[in-house]
Amino acid sequence: MNPVRSISAALAGAALVMGAAAFVPHASSAPIPARGAAARDTAVFAGGCFWSMEKAFEHVPGVVSAVSGYAGGSVANPSYEQVGSGRTGHAESVQVVFDPARTSYDKLLDVYWHNIDPISANGQICDHGPEYRSIVFFRNAGQRRAAEASKAVVQRHFTRPVTTEIDAATPFYAAEEYHQDFAERNPDHYNAYRRGCGRDARLHELWGDAAGGSH
Template structure:
């Protein structure tokens, strides 16, 4: 569904309105975060549509920037449509750049779980296929250990198996500028897409009433 919308709006997205995104971090990034200024950290999450993942994380205090892109696959500079069609092994994902003195990695993990369907093996919400599979991509041994522990704690809340994988980040490839900050540059279209996918309805169905130990 999202790939069809993206094709329809591509020409408009390349107009000046899309330049609202600060392109400081819109470039390939590796796990070492060499492009980050002192005091900032990063990580990568996949929860289906990267427009939605980006919007979900940008609302958090301590998150400096979120970049929509791809990771986990075998191709350099993957094409958006090839990812959407499951041809590259990549997931749509978002790179989260944050200030760890304001928000911790554990808090980011908690927010991630509340914004993903952890049982869906075929994609996420209305977007189907391996390109929309969920995943956690830590950038260090410390993040990896925390992600695994978080996954175990979430699994303890449910009888159904959690299918979200934890896979160390290699390279994060940013999507085109037309996909960055889509919820801000095309708010009406984004809202229709998110509502039409019933993303928030499904999240409420999963997480409302869940008691954490």
């Protein structure tokens, strides 16, 4: 668990202690039904810090919501501390609900790749450990084909192997309330973390002008 992130999360959590104490993570393999939900789809990505992954997707046209959480593990309803121990098998992830009439899964994959370091093993940028590994969780055969095809394209961009996993979706557990919309609600803490991590510099080194940014 990154100590800078832990301090930032603790400060934000203290400010939201009443809401966070009442929040209970829940498993989800699909978004909560809503009006027009039949025309919506879901994607789940792990790309290191879920604060950064959520921020990368939440303003993409056609994205309905981006929720920080945990996926890929074997323990039900894990806490941030449990996941941070590296013993639950989860990776920090983001569940993205989108409108296929306004954006596509392929577009989301493009956003994803340009906001991660796909050749980093066992972590992302300054965050190290299995909970920060990069994974595309596919929910059906179409998503699997798209993910594998996009990974092949990304591999041609690098001489080192792309380490991002392509795995079948597992239950997704929403993270604690104080992690949701962290970058929007705590810009000073988040921006200090992002600068200290060197995320933008590394993304630019990898992707040049196509790199994802801090939006």
